Amino acid sequence: MTDGSAYFEPVLRNLAPDEWDQWYETLLRAFGGVQEAPEERELWNSLTEFGRFLAAWDGDACVGTAGAFSFRLTVPGGASVPAAGVTGVSVAATHRRRGVLTSLMRRQLDDVRSWGEPLAVLTASEPAIYGRFGYGTASFQTDAEIDTERAGLSVPAGTDAVRLRYATPTDVLDACEAVYARLVARRPGMLARRPGWERLGVLDPESERDGGSPLQCVVAERDGETVGYARFRVKPGWGPAGPEGTVVLSSLDALDPAADAALWRFLFSIDLTSTLVARGRPVDEGWQHMVADLRRCRPVLRDALHVRLVDVGEALEVRTYQTPVDVVFEVEDAFCPWNTGRWRLSGDAKGASCERTEDAADLTLSIRELGAAYLGGVSLAALAAAGRVREVRRGALAEASLAFGSGGAAPWLPHGF
Numbered sequence: 001m002t003d004g005s006a007y008f009e010p011v012l013r014n015l016a017p018d019e020w021d022q023w024y025e026t027l028l029r030a031f032g033g034v035q036e037a038p039e040e041r042e043l044w045n046s047l048t049e050f051g052r053f054l055a056a057w058d059g060d061a062c063v064g065t066a067g068a069f070s071f072r073l074t075v076p077g078g079a080s081v082p083a084a085g086v087t088g089v090s091v092a093a094t095h096r097r098r099g100v101l102t103s104l105m106r107r108q109l110d111d112v113r114s115w116g117e118p119l120a121v122l123t124a125s126e127p128a129i130y131g132r133f134g135y136g137t138a139s140f141q142t143d144a145e146i147d148t149e150r151a152g153l154s155v156p157a158g159t160d161a162v163r164l165r166y167a168t169p170t171d172v173l174d175a176c177e178a179v180y181a182r183l184v185a186r187r188p189g190m191l192a193r194r195p196g197w198e199r200l201g202v203l204d205p206e207s208e209r210d211g212g213s214p215l216q217c218v219v220a221e222r223d224g225e226t227v228g229y230a231r232f233r234v235k236p237g238w239g240p241a242g243p244e245g246t247v248v249l250s251s252l253d254a255l256d257p258a259a260d261a262a263l264w265r266f267l268f269s270i271d272l273t274s275t276l277v278a279r280g281r282p283v284d285e286g287w288q289h290m291v292a293d294l295r296r297c298r299p300v301l302r303d304a305l306h307v308r309l310v311d312v313g314e315a316l317e318v319r320t321y322q323t324p325v326d327v328v329f330e331v332e333d334a335f336c337p338w339n340t341g342r343w344r345l346s347g348d349a350k351g352a353s354c355e356r357t358e359d360a361a362d363l364t365l366s367i368r369e370l371g372a373a374y375l376g377g378v379s380l381a382a383l384a385a386a387g388r389v390r391e392v393r394r395g396a397l398a399e400a401s402l403a404f405g406s407g408g409a410a411p412w413l414p415h416g417f
């Protein structure tokens with residue numbers, strides 16, 4: 001107890017359907033109490049997996065919330081691995097800093113382990129919250145505010161063969177979802193979308209528009225096949241020198257470079273606009289190399305997916321390694337002590353084994369660093385440079401660091417949850 005409030009012992013229970021409204025109000029209030037549009041609320045209600053959501057109670061008052069969606073996450077090598085998508089975490093301000101979050105995290109990670117899911121993942125309202133529970137920042141995103149008149153976009157050969165047409169977002173939802181589904185295996189960090197989740201991308205409540213248009217959609221087609229799409233809003237603006245509207249990108253997926261370039265060229269050239277706001281984009285996305293002047297795009301790097309290895313052995317076995325690796329990790333995991341100890345990882349691009357060992361350690365690190373390096377977006381060498389990984393056997397760091405790379409595309413989380 002740090003603030004002098006009365007002692008209380010939170011009671012944790014699985015959330016029941018008739019408690020959902022109170023649970024959700026507790027969550028909304030912890031984020032400021034602004035109400036969401038009915039369609040948004042209805043979507044989150046329908047996506048709630050009741051056996052996997054928790055509420056903390058003080059008497060009949062809900063004072064803490066947390067949930068875990070049953071996702072499948074792409075890991076390096078392309079496997080789609082069960083992962084608990086941690087969501088809806090909050091503690092009522094009246095009960096903060098008395099250990100409610102800690103008890104929710106304790107119960108949740110025990111649950112995830114009992115469900116046999118080797119990974120837990122989340123996006124953080126504040127990144128400083130989750131390291132203590134063993135989560136490491138594993139993927140990043142680029143947010144950009146692009147001066148489309150001066151950035152100088154040039155597109156690759158083949159772009160002109162892509163046909164673009166406007167469509168109502170919901171009318172072409174299935175075709176867009178099929179494009180997304182084909183991309184999932186190509187990038188670590190992407191989530192296979194279960195039925196219902198596709199609606200997230202076309203939610204269009206008035207309250208989210210911030211002066212912009214309803215959601216618009218353009219699909220990219222080649223030989224009659226949908227090869228990409230972009231969803232966006234246009235926010236008109238007028239200054240003393242004329243039009244200065246803004247395009248706000250909501251989502252964009254494309255199957256090949258020409259389709260991708262056609263969509264970006266379109267977004268750069270919508271009449272009466274001069275700014276394109278693109279948030280949550282992959283850090284290695286093609287447009288960054290199609291522009292002549294990246295400074296005019298004002299890219300900003302932000303943390304995205306935080307990864308927690310719930311079962312070290314299984315998590316390290318289900319991904320592959322871009323170069324051969326044979327190292328012993330000495331892992332420290334204070335919050336999930338079943339992971340603590342020495343593990344021998346032997347693997348390559350075809351597969352891997354990871355077993356407990358009595359052999360001497362080659363590298364020592366905490367579970368948080370393994371989570372950060374897991375998707376290949378943060379190198380073990382960079383973590384070692386920060387003093388967070390220690391090399392015991394000379395050469396082990398370079399060997400493991402290279403092997404853990406994502407093998408091509410940088411990890412990316414396409415949407416929040």
Ligand SMILES: CC(=O)SCCNC(=O)CCNC(=O)[C@H](O)C(C)(C)COP(=O)(O)OP(=O)(O)OC[C@H]1O[C@@H](n2cnc3c(N)ncnc32)[C@H](O)[C@@H]1OP(=O)(O)O
Pocket residue numbers: 030031086087088089090091092095096097098099100101102103122123124125126128129132
């Ligand atoms: C995946 C998601 O849903 S992310 C959303 C997270 N939720 C929010 O940001 C909503 C607003 N904030 C809250 O609801 C709460 O303040 C929470 C959930 C962040 C923290 O809940 P609490 O019950 O106060 O946390 P608890 O008392 O268990 O704290 C555990 C430790 O974490 C620390 N901690 C808690 N919140 C924060 C924070 N925002 N930043 C840094 N450290 C924090 C505490 O100081 C404590 O440290 P200690 O063990 O060294 O003393």
